Amino acid sequence: MNPQYRFSAAEQSNFYELVGARRDCRHFKPGEQVEAAQLQRILQAGYQSPSVGLMQPWRLLRIADAGLREALTACVELERQATAAALGPRSDEFMRLKVEGLKDCAEILALVLAPDDGTVFGRRTLAAEMALASVGCMVQNLWLAARVENLGLGWVSMFEPAEVGALLRLPAGAQALGLLCLGAVDEFYPAPMLTLEGWREPRPLDQMMYTDYWPDGPERTSHGN
Ligand SMILES: Cc1cc2nc3c(=O)[nH]c(=O)nc-3n(C[C@H](O)[C@H](O)[C@H](O)COP(=O)(O)O)c2cc1C
Numbered sequence: 145m146n147p148q149y150r151f152s153a154a155e156q157s158n159f160y161e162l163v164g165a166r167r168d169c170r171h172f173k174p175g176e177q178v179e180a181a182q183l184q185r186i187l188q189a190g191y192q193s194p195s196v197g198l199m200q201p202w203r204l205l206r207i208a209d210a211g212l213r214e215a216l217t218a219c220v221e222l223e224r225q226a227t228a229a230a231l232g233p234r235s236d237e238f239m240r241l242k243v244e245g246l247k248d249c250a251e252i253l254a255l256v257l258a259p260d261d262g263t264v265f266g267r268r269t270l271a272a273e274m275a276l277a278s279v280g281c282m283v284q285n286l287w288l289a290a291r292v293e294n295l296g297l298g299w300v301s302m303f304e305p306a307e308v309g310a311l312l313r314l315p316a317g318a319q320a321l322g323l324l325c326l327g328a329v330d331e332f333y334p335a336p337m338l339t340l341e342g343w344r345e346p347r348p349l350d351q352m353m354y355t356d357y358w359p360d361g362p363e364r365t366s367h368g369n
Contacts (some may be wrong), residue, residue: 162288162291162292163288165291165332166287166288166291167291167296167332167333167336167337168287168297168298168299168336168337169245169296169297169298169325169329169332169333170242170243170244170245170298170325170337171242171245171248171296171329171330171331172245172248172249172250172296172325172327172328172329173248173327173328173329173330174247174248176250176327176328177250178250178251178295178326178327178328182293182295183251183326185289185293186286186289186290186293186295186326187204187286188289189285189286189288189289190202190204190282190283190285190286190289191282192285193278193281193282193284193285194278194281195278195281195282196263196265196266196267196274196275196277196278197263197264197265197266197267199261199263199265199267199274199275199278200278201257201258201260201261201263201275201278201279202255202256202257202258202278202279202282203255203256203257203258203318204253204254204255204256204324205253205254205256205312206251206252206253206254207251207252207253207254207323212311213246213252215311216246216252216254216303216308216311216323217244217246217247219303219304219307219308219311220243220244220246220300220302220303220323222303222304222307223302223303223304224239224243224244224302227302231369234369237343238343240341241337241338241341241343242337243300243302244298244300244302244323244325245296245298245300245325245327246300246323246325248327249296249298249325249326249327250326250327250328251325251326251327252323252324252325252326253286253323253324253326254308254312254320254322254323254324255279255283255299255320255321255322255323255324256312256314256318256319256320256321257275257276257279257318257319257320257321258317258318259315259316259317259318260275260317263275276321279321283299283322283324286324286326287299290326291332294328295326295327295328295329296325296326296327296328296329296332297324297325297326298324298325299322299324300322300323300324300325301321301322301323303320303323305319305320305321308320308323343369344368344369
């Protein structure tokens, strides 16, 4: 696209609608496939994401082996149980939530932080954080592209990274950061599922945006769980 192109009001409005309609999805239609061209467009969107020093620290492993999918799903189930145990009084409530769609989604893309390539530009002081932030930017592009393709995407991060790393045969220094579930969905939740299920309300924007200095007050209160 011509970088000088100016977006029309209608296109701007479409973009904001897209941002608002993006959801983390955990309910997928079983037995559906993602078209190769669609997947390619989504991956290309991820590829165009920003990264510190143009480091591009992410890698994606497309899971094709059914046995590997099962083994990864088992890792997530173990961590789901451990998370429930760690939640104490909210354990039962947590166990009723759907926190992954690994069995039914069309594609699983394992998200990996690549071994550090030594990029210094932009990360002399915050090396680990800026690499991770760059991976997050990439996933957001995937999320938006999936939504515009009318496909759901869910980021599953509940697993023991060493176990998933061993299953994926990651080299030293690489770190599994997610199992991205992609595929057709029956519907997109109208709001974050954690809100719909009564787990957590989003903080209002005006409580997260300050001028000049960190305020006294709200941030001292824990949001809980
Ligand atoms: C880094 C990251 C990890 C996440 N891991 C999980 C997860 O393991 N399981 C899950 O159900 N949702 C996971 N989510 C999804 C969040 O719960 C979700 O983004 C949030 O509730 C807001 O909902 P929305 O994305 O639909 O707006 C993750 C999201 C992010 C950004």
